[in-house]
Amino acid sequence: MKERATIVCRQHDKILLVTRGRSRWSLPGGTIRRSESPIEAARRELIEETTLAVDGFTYLFEFGGLTKRHHVFLVDLPPDLTPAASNEISRCRWIRPxxxxxxxxxxxxxEIVRLLISHKNVTMALRTVGLGTGTAAGPQTAV
Incomplete structure (x- = not known):
């Protein structure tokens, strides 16, 4: 199974999606190289795909697909940062989850976004970063 770093970039109440030409929209991210940790891959992929070089990634959860294991991270982007499509990415788009x-x-x-919106434990962990609803805060790990 291939290992992948997937990044949920949040700015205000929207998340960032990217696309490669006429393909489907997806969260930024990509394959974790042999010499990389998941967080290193997340940082590299975000820069490569969107030109965004930021810190403050929070590891959310692991999501298993049919052929890939996604290590999902959240990063809050400052309001003055604007992503720019780069490398194989042709467009970036902000959307409400x-x-x-x-x-x-x-x-x-x-499915990852659905989990962020609907899964009780994940929603509780994300309330302080604005993806869930309510006021209680859960544990977070900033990396």
Whole structure:
């Protein structure tokens, strides 16, 4: 099974999706190289795909697909940062998480966002970063 770093970039109440030409929209990220940790791959992929060089990644969870294991990270982007499509990425788009089901996305992207919105434990852990609803805060790990 291939290991992948996947990044949920949040700015205000929206998340960032990227696409390669006419393919489906997806969360930024890519394959973890042999010499990399998941967080190193997340940082590298975000720079390569969006030109965004940021810190403050929070590890959220592992998501297993049919052929890939996604190590999912969250990063809050300052309001003055704007992603720019780079390398194989042709477009970047901000979208509210609840609207992802209205966009043609990869299956892992759709399911990861669905988990962020609906899964009770994940939602509780994300309340302080604005992806969940309510006021209680759960544990986070910044890396």
């Amino acid at each position: 609840v609207q992802v089901s209205n966009v043609i996305t990869s299956v892992p992207t759709r």
